[in-house]
Amino acid sequence: MKFKNLSYRTQLFLAALLLVTIPITLVGVITAKRNASTLVSDYNTSMETIISQANLALDTLLADATKIADLPLLNQDIKKAMVTNYKDNYLAYSHDSTKFKTLFSQTNRLNQNLVTCVFKNRFGYTFDYNIIGVQRQTQITENIRNWKSIAQSAPNYTYFAPLQQTSIDSQKNVLPMIKILFDGYDFKEIGICYAEINFESVENILVSAQNAENTILIYNAEGDLTFSSNESYIQNQSSYTELLSSLSEFNKSIVDSDSIKTQKFEIGKKTYLINGVYNKTTGWHLVQLLDSHIINQIYQNNFLNYLGVFSLILILGLVLAIILSKKMTVSISKLCDEMDSYNTDSYSAISMEACVSNKELRKLVTSFNNLNQRLTDSLQQNYQIRLAEQQMHIQMLQFQINHHFLYNTLNVIKSLANINNVPAIETVAVCMSDLLRYNLDKFPIAKLKEEIAQINRYMTIQNIRFPDKFICDYSIPEQLQTLDIPAFILQPFVENSIEHGFRKKETDCYISISCNIENNILHFFIVDNGSGMSKETLQQIQDRLSQDNLSATSLEDLNERKHHSIGIRNVHHRIQSYYGKEYGLTIESKENYGTIIDIKLPFEREHPTN
Missing domain, CATH: 3.30.565.10 (Histidine kinase-like ATPase, C-terminal domain)
Structure with a gap:
């Protein structure tokens, strides 16, 4: 079979395969492979991995540190102290306080993340560990008073407060936790456990992920920004007003699930990629921010590469169009002349002779003839439907003759019925008037x-x-x-x-x-x-x-x-x-x-x- 007898689709395909597809495929594969390797390996995968590890580290830290709140369930002496009123026995209170400190010290040997701990029993007597100075004691007492009501309404009766700064053991940040304690048998409240947990291990992971483009932020359960691996976001918030506002809106959209939420937005000329995850233990949101100017640079390089490829395709396509259009023009012109001279008064099919031997144009003529046939049938059907509707309109017009006279007459009947106290006639007149008005106005x-x-x-x-x-x-x-x-x-x-x-x-x-x-x-x-x-x-x-x-x-x-x-x-x-x-x-x-x-x-x- 000669090439000119093939369908135009086949001709275009074979020509494009030799002149366009092979060059585009080679350039595209090389460019896509290089860009995909850079983008996927360096950013997308690493971002999700870092934030997942930070979330897991936070859960691990809190799971170990919060076990201190289980001491009343594990130690009968501590449980007894939590339900004892020492009002008339200060010697026993002093003895139990010493016992508490010894137990805390032994416990903290296995859990180095516990910085400070305070137990307050149901009668207001406290047992503390590692509180240095009256000022520190006052601050902790104030914290317990402020956060107790929040913990009572929080899930698992546990509230993790915003990070606090302390100078104990050269620690920079501690995580306060307050938990309402209950008796294991009657589930009555027996006191409060307040603990300050060393946040250094999680902070080290977050800071280690910090670089010029990548920043880790933590929003607490109230939606406040409490930690940033890039301190400038907290210390100079006025310089990042628009960025922090967008991050706050993104933080509100993070749902309570294990999945990582991802979003991309632009501020000025900068583009940012954001990952966010919900921490079930604290109710916090961990947000990872990436300044994607490197990705933009790669996209720009991609654009320049493909612009060159596009220019090549454009030139080749132009040459191809010039060659093939001459063959297509003759047949299409004949078909257009046949369509322009088509008689719309009565249905008649366009002759296939107008299409020469081209397969696609033959199919087009067949579809055009089928369309004309369907339109003719549809017009006949619509004519019959309109005829039926016209009969209904004629019937309705009979009721429109002097309809204002009918309304006025019915209003007179209504008034007479009202004057003569005949409510049934008044009701019939009102209903009849509304019926007539509706029949004339509500169509179709x-x-x-x-x-x-x-x-x-x-x-x-x-x-x-x-x-x-x-x-x-x-x-x-x-x-x-x-x-x-x-x-x-x-x-x-x-x-x-x-x-x-x-x-x-x-x-x-x-x-x-x-x-x-x-x-x-x-x-x-x-x-x-x-x-x-x-x-x-x-x-x-x-x-x-x-x-x-x-x-x-x-x-x-x-x-x-x-x-x-x-x-x-x-x-x-x-x-x-x-x-x-x-x-x-x-x-x-x-x-x-x-x-x-x-x-x-x-x-x-x-x-x-x-």
Whole structure:
């Protein structure tokens, strides 16, 4: 087969393979490999690893250090001291205080992270360890008083306060912890444990991750910035106002889970990558900030590299277009001439001879002919639907003749009824006026609650005509009340129930109107317990619903019973014209038992406005 006889797609593919694809592939593979190696290995993976290790180190530190709070559960002497009132026995208090200090000292040999510890029993007596100076004692007492209420409402009754600075043993930062202690048997509060934990091990990990681009920050449970491996972020916060504000917003978005949250944002000309993780033990958020100017530099280099490749592709593509366009122009011009001269008055297919021998253009002509066929069929169908709607408009216009006179007359009747104290006549006049106004104004779209209100007006008049005969029950979810639906799709069935279904009944005439959603389809059910229909009548109505149009001749030949089937068909065809053939209504009826109307509309599709 000659190359010129191949499809244009094949010709372009073979040409691009030789002139474009191979050069692009070679350059792209080399560039992508180098950039991917730099970006992935140096930044993305390392950032997640560092912040995960810092989070794990914090959990490990606190898990070991907070075991001191379990001493009342492990040592009976300490448990006894926590529930003892030393008011009249200061000697025992002194003896137990010494015992506490000895036990703390022994415990701290195994746990070097514990700096200071204070137990306060339920009667306010304290037992402390490693508190030097009255000023330090006062500060710890103040901390316990300020944070006790927070710990009582915190998870596990444990609160980790913001980092504190202390000069004990040359430690720079300590982590205060306060925990409410409970009896293991009756779960009554027996006291408070206050401990200060050496934060140096976690701080060393965080500072070791510090470099010119990478910074680790810690936000406490209240959302305050309490630690930064780059001290300038804390000491000179006014210089980083916009950056710290963005970090604070990011901190609020970190969820209570094990996953690492990642975000990228720009401030001025700088781009930052951020990782954040939630620490379940403290409720803190660990945030890692990366100034990604190096990544931007790599992207810039990428851009320059690909710009050169793009220029090469552009030149090659231009040469390719010049060569191939000459072959395509002739056939496309013939096809365009054929389309421009197409007769829209009647359907006729475009001849394939206009496409020469090209495969794609033949397919295009076939699709164009199919489209014309569908448009012709659609126009015919829409013509029939519009004809049915026009008949409804004509019927409505009959009610519009001098409608102001009708409104004024009804208002006169209402006023006379009010003057003569005849509330039933006044109610009928108001309802009738509202019915007429609604029928003239609400077409073609109305709110569901407006349709229900219209039915209520109609039923009010009927209940005045026939007291205690009709009961109309509604089951409409509140969230569907404002839904837009085609107007006048419910009332015709209520009228049919009253005029035909209940013609032979004097009492216990029940109508139910409900709706539900199933598989994104909105179902309206109108159910009555009237006389129902015979199988033959029901079949006739179903046959009419399946017809595509209504002729003027058939309308003249219908008797009164069939006249109401026109209203049913009008509703059915209007719904299908709005939403498609898969929607509409179905009817179930059994003679002497009643009738069920199921109206189906799409729930999650845009409702028509015309």
